[in-house]
Amino acid sequence: MPRTAMWTGERDQGWLAPCRHAEGRLALHAPELPGTGRPMFLNPHPVRQRRAMALMLCDICAKPLRNRTKHLLSPGRYVVVGDRALRGYQEPCVCADCLPLARQWCPHVQRLEPWPPPIMRRYKTMCCVLAVAAFAEIAGKGDYPKPAVGYVKLYMPEEAVVAQTRARKVQR
Numbered sequence: 001m002p003r004t005a006m007w008t009g010e011r012d013q014g015w016l017a018p019c020r021h022a023e024g025r026l027a028l029h030a031p032e033l034p035g036t037g038r039p040m041f042l043n044p045h046p047v048r049q050r051r052a053m054a055l056m057l058c059d060i061c062a063k064p065l066r067n068r069t070k071h072l073l074s075p076g077r078y079v080v081v082g083d084r085a086l087r088g089y090q091e092p093c094v095c096a097d098c099l100p101l102a103r104q105w106c107p108h109v110q111r112l113e114p115w116p117p118p119i120m121r122r123y124k125t126m127c128c129v130l131a132v133a134a135f136a137e138i139a140g141k142g143d144y145p146k147p148a149v150g151y152v153k154l155y156m157p158e159e160a161v162v163a164q165t166r167a168r169k170v171q172r
């Protein structure tokens with residue numbers, strides 16, 4: 001069970017407040033009541049997700065991954081930052097000890113190829129600002145007066161490529 005999965009009992013009481021795991025910026029919050037109701041595997045809890053990213057914790061055992069092997073269980077998604085395209089990873093990494101467990105229990109992980117999955121190298125974090133409409137999707141009902149940080153993503157600066165839009169401009 002990913003630690004960062006949101007539970008149905010944590011929904012419908014969302015609010016915005018500064019978050020120390022989001023560089024002190026205004027961010028989406030939800031009560032932390034893991035184990036209450038049903039887990040929502042595709043929906044990370046905003047506070048647990050940001051904490052796992054900012055402190056680099058394993059998504060299964062929650063132990064710090066600093067100076068340890070960090071397995072990536074998601075292919076990431078390209079985001080454009082300035083003139084660079086980067087692959088942003090929203091799912092926290094998993095330690096080598098927990099990897100077999102993830103493979104045993106999670107159908108998504110069973111389908112991953114290649115195996116073992118790639119390893120996170122030198123990385124940085126980025127705060128992703130979400131529109132108000134996204135907050136209701138993540139945390140249900142709540143008080144969301146303006147856009148704020150939803151999740152923190154990881155990226156590897158060495159993976160950066162020049163964004164395609166810019167590349168096309170250069171070719172002209």
Ligand SMILES: [Zn+2]
Binds near residue numbers: 063098
């Ligand atoms: Zn672990």
